[in-house]
Amino acid sequence: MSPEVLGIVLILTMLFAIFIGFPISFTLIFLGVFFGYIGFGDLVFYLMTFQFSGSMLEQTLAAIPLFTFMGILMEKANLMERLFTSVQMALARTKGSLFVAVLFVSVIFGAATGIVGASVTILGIMSAKTMNRAGYDVQLAAGTITAGGTLGILIPPSIMLVVMGPILNVPVTDLFAAAIMPG
Numbered sequence: 001m002s003p004e005v006l007g008i009v010l011i012l013t014m015l016f017a018i019f020i021g022f023p024i025s026f027t028l029i030f031l032g033v034f035f036g037y038i039g040f041g042d043l044v045f046y047l048m049t050f051q052f053s054g055s056m057l058e059q060t061l062a063a064i065p066l067f068t069f070m071g072i073l074m075e076k077a078n079l080m081e082r083l084f085t086s087v088q089m090a091l092a093r094t095k096g097s098l099f100v101a102v103l104f105v106s107v108i109f110g111a112a113t114g115i116v117g118a119s120v121t122i123l124g125i126m127s128a129k130t131m132n133r134a135g136y137d138v139q140l141a142a143g144t145i146t147a148g149g150t151l152g153i154l155i156p157p158s159i160m161l162v163v164m165g166p167i168l169n170v171p172v173t174d175l176f177a178a179a180i181m182p183g
Contacts, residue, residue: 010035058166071113099144106148114158120149
């Protein structure tokens, strides 16, 4: 089978598996191994272990569990709720103070953890009820929480920048320096 046809069959199989509800992570793993075996034979298993070993030897990736641990510590100590409450009280007279509080807390949490999913989830749990009780528009509140949560990518240090550095062969410090102004 030619590589072009193999690629098209792979994409169609992947889309079919995802649309019927098979988890994306397992779909990508199984199809990668299966179609890799069809395309490369036994060599795919050696290539897989070589790639895993290369990824494990990246020293900069050791920071990822530490970012996750920092997020867990902040959540267990209720630092996010305290920070959200204090910013909300400090800006109580300002119109739209909850929006500003959500964005401020998301910047702090994004800088500490760098994880988008955790940031959006925790901000949603903390602030959605408060914003709803205060009479804020639900769509605008959800947009603010989502936008604030995605700031974690831009604010150094972030996990995304740590992961992108070795992949792009760019020093992580250069990525951090480049992300300071947009963040």
